[in-house]
Amino acid sequence: MTREPEILPATDGSSIVRTKGDVTSPVADVCEAYGSSMHLHAYETVYIRDIPVFTAKHILEVCYQRHRCIVCRREVCQDIPFKLSGHFITRRYARLVGQYLALGMTNKAVHRLLGRNVHLIKQLEKHRLKQRYSAPPKRPSRYIAIDEISIHKHHRYATVVSDLETGHVLFCEAGKKKQQVAHFMKFVVKKWLSQVVAVSMDMNAQYESVFHEAAPHIQIVYDPFHLIKLYGDTVITKIRRRLQHEALEADDKLTYNTLKGGRYILLSNRSTLEKRDEQARKNNRELFESYEQKGLSLPPGRRKQRTRHVQQLNELMEVNRELNTAYVLLEQFTLAYQVHDPDTLRTGLQQWCAIANQSGIQELVLFSETVARRMEGIINHARHPISSGKLEGTNNLAKVIKRNAYGYVDDEYFFLKLMDASRRPYYKPRSPRFLH
Numbered sequence: 459m460t461r462e463p464e465i466l467p468a469t470d471g472s473s474i475v476r477t478k479g480d481v482t483s484p485v486a487d488v489c490e491a492y493g494s495s496m497h498l499h500a501y502e503t504v505y506i507r508d509i510p511v512f513t514a515k516h517i518l519e520v521c522y523q524r525h526r527c528i529v530c531r532r533e534v535c536q537d538i539p540f541k542l543s544g545h546f547i548t549r550r551y552a553r554l555v556g557q558y559l560a561l562g563m564t565n566k567a568v569h570r571l572l573g574r575n576v577h578l579i580k581q582l583e584k585h586r587l588k589q590r591y592s593a594p595p596k597r598p599s600r601y602i603a604i605d606e607i608s609i610h611k612h613h614r615y616a617t618v619v620s621d622l623e624t625g626h627v628l629f630c631e632a633g634k635k636k637q638q639v640a641h642f643m644k645f646v647v648k649k650w651l652s653q654v655v656a657v658s659m660d661m662n663a664q665y666e667s668v669f670h671e672a673a674p675h676i677q678i679v680y681d682p683f684h685l686i687k688l689y690g691d692t693v694i695t696k697i698r699r700r701l702q703h704e705a706l707e708a709d710d711k712l713t714y715n716t717l718k719g720g721r722y723i724l725l726s727n728r729s730t731l732e733k734r735d736e737q738a739r740k741n742n743r744e745l746f747e748s749y750e751q752k753g754l755s756l757p758p759g760r761r762k763q764r765t766r767h768v769q770q771l772n773e774l775m776e777v778n779r780e781l782n783t784a785y786v787l788l789e790q791f792t793l794a795y796q797v798h799d800p801d802t803l804r805t806g807l808q809q810w811c812a813i814a815n816q817s818g819i820q821e822l823v824l825f826s827e828t829v830a831r832r833m834e835g836i837i838n839h840a841r842h843p844i845s846s847g848k849l850e851g852t853n854n855l856a857k858v859i860k861r862n863a864y865g866y867v868d869d870e871y872f873f874l875k876l877m878d879a880s881r882r883p884y885y886k887p888r889s890p891r892f893l894h
């Protein structure tokens with residue numbers, strides 16, 4: 459230090475502490491290439507941001523020497539040991555940024571607290587995360603899930619692999635094709651892969667064949683949520699659309715209106731609808747007793763709710779036998795899935811397929827064919843009752859990260875953030891079903 463620290467006012471009303479000093483580190487006095495002597499050529503000054511002094515920004519005004527060779531004119535500068543190379547900040551400043559970020563603070567919050575631009579903080583954060591997550595996982599995983607998550611608008615997806623027991627995101631890459639699985643297999647070591655028992659995935663995904671080829675010991679389990687969603691999309695919704703179309707052609711307004719907008723009703727469980735109706739009735743009664751009866755208007759944010767969900771479902775069922783069949787079969791399919799014995803599940807599903815085939819409804823026949831073709835993966839669910847449900851949590855996490863960062867342009871950084879966030883203690887995914 460060559461001068462007492464000065465306190466200067468900053469434009470934003472805060473203050474800046476400026477400390478001036480010289481570097482004392484040694485500098486070569488003989489040229490590496492020619493062995494000729496080097497002479498002092500110039501004094502340079504550099505401003506380096508240090509960690510704050512209480513609430514004041516702290517700037518180091520560092521003076522260093524530049525030496526030049528008398529023969530080849532090569533220049534050598536005095537080393538500044540506390541400066542982070544490539545940035546005008548001290549090493550301890552970078553460490554502090556890393557500590558704040560590791561606590562879960564957003565980049566923006568760290569930027570506000572420590573000053574410096576968000577871009578620098580992002581660079582430091584990316585570097586820190588890369589060091590942490592570029593190595594393959596060491597901790598063995600028994601159950602994993604692979605799925606796609608939406609990362610941008612316009613149907614751009616990334617493949618995410620998670621450990622189902624810890625919820626940790628193990629691998630993340632843009633794209634949802636076979637290559638991504640191949641890259642994942644390359645990323646984790648063989649020994650790690652040999653410890654995986656089962657993987658949960660979407661029946662329609664392209665990932666399956668890669669697992670069959672590269673890791674045949676891993677059992678593939680189709681995710682029940684995906685299957686039930688598939689049933690909703692390919693059977694119930696299609697039947698509803700077809701009937702709606704037929705009603706329109708036949709000029710049957712009543713049927714058409716009943717069918718229209720019945721999607722939610724049809725895709726919910728009867729018991730869920732009953733519960734909703736019960737809650738709505740309770741809410742309405744409460745509102746009536748405490749406000750309407752006394753001649754008061756309803757408070758803001760409170761309103762009467764619909765209590766006709768079950769009735770609407772019954773009406774929809776009455777409209778058509780086909781819809782009714784599809785709905786009953788969905789409930790049976792869901793029930794069959796809850797069995798934990800593979801043989802019972804197989805018998806149940808075979809019976810289910812026979813009934814679906816007998817119905818003669820084209821959408822149901824098609825679905826039962828899919829079930830028959832993919833029987834093994836469905837039955838594996840009885841052996842390993844896992845599901846990608848946890849990945850839904852990852853999806854939400856991705857949304858939160860995107861919201862905090864006002865959209866990520868840098869995919870690699872986004873994936874690193876996702877991996878980091880999935881390991882935070884405060885992110886507690888739902889307890890896995892297989893621990894029951």
Ligand SMILES: [Zn+2]
Nearest residue numbers: 489492527530
């Ligand atoms: Zn030289």
